Amino acid sequence: MKKLNWRVKLGVALVLLSVVLYTIHWLFFRDLHHILIYLVGDIAFLPLDVLIVTLILHAVLNAHEKRSLLQKMNMVIGAFFSEVGTKLLKDLSAFDAESGRVVCGLVITPEWSNDDFRKARAQFRSYDFKMDCGRGDLEALKAFLTRERTFLLGLLQNPNLLEHGTFTDLLWAVTHLAEELSCRHDAAHLAETDAAHIAGDMRRAYGLLIAEWLDYMRHLKGSYPYLFSLALRTNPFDANACAEVG
Numbered sequence: 633m634k635k636l637n638w639r640v641k642l643g644v645a646l647v648l649l650s651v652v653l654y655t656i657h658w659l660f661f662r663d664l665h666h667i668l669i670y671l672v673g674d675i676a677f678l679p680l681d682v683l684i685v686t687l688i689l690h691a692v693l694n695a696h697e698k699r700s701l702l703q704k705m706n707m708v709i710g711a712f713f714s715e716v717g718t719k720l721l722k723d724l725s726a727f728d729a730e731s732g733r734v735v736c737g738l739v740i741t742p743e744w745s746n747d748d749f750r751k752a753r754a755q756f757r758s759y760d761f762k763m764d765c766g767r768g769d770l771e772a773l774k775a776f777l778t779r780e781r782t783f784l785l786g787l788l789q790n791p792n793l794l795e796h797g798t799f800t801d802l803l804w805a806v807t808h809l810a811e812e813l814s815c816r817h818d819a820a821h822l823a824e825t826d827a828a829h830i831a832g833d834m835r836r837a838y839g840l841l842i843a844e845w846l847d848y849m850r851h852l853k854g855s856y857p858y859l860f861s862l863a864l865r866t867n868p869f870d871a872n873a874c875a876e877v878g
Contacts, residue, residue: 705796709848716780722868724838726768728761738869749850756842763831770819777810802840809833
């Protein structure tokens with residue numbers, strides 16, 4: 633309400649100032665015809681003024697703001713993959729009964745184009761991952777996610793996430809998996825139905841994680857070649873990956 637009153641007062645003040653200035657002009661020159669010509673001309677220009685300022689300029693500013701917000705979001709996503717995401721990809725792949733088929737499509741090379749990234753994302757977005765709790769170390773996964781739980785919850789508090797729904801979905805999926813595992817006193821020995829439930833949570837998190845990882849890798853290739861080089865040398869799906877430059 634206070635903001636509205638401030639705007640109304642400013643508007644009234646500007647209108648009164650315009651009236652005063654036109655009155656001074658008339659008192660000096662006594663030429664009402666001249667005043668009306670320019671007044672009508674100024675009013676006629678108002679629609680164009682609204683078009684230029686409100687639509688075009690506003691669109692330019694919005695585009696700049698979105699680019700700035702996207703840049704901040706990519707920094708958050710980069711922190712996530714550095715701290716949690718890359719290791720989590722490797723850990724979850726150990727539970728995938730068909731990891732060999734998945735790995736073949738995710739060994740990224742420097743020659744990949746944007747179309748290659750989009751095709752890989754589309755392929756794995758609808759992929760039916762065969763997660764099996766008995767194939768990997770569920771207790772180790774539980775311990776890792778428990779350690780990173782505070783970090784994950786901190787990311788969820790970032791207001792910029794409102795502009796990136798898919799990454800928010802990923803964080804919720806990973807956080808939920810962490811909560812489910814933390815509620816199991818002995819994750820290594822689960823009942824069959826409970827293991828199937830945990831496998832479903834891993835499947836959801838794994839699919840979202842791969843999709844976001846591909847988007848992030850595409851971003852690095854286009855914007856930060858040196859970070860992309862390191863990401864290739866630490867690719868969790870590449871058995872021959874080595875951080876050291878040979």
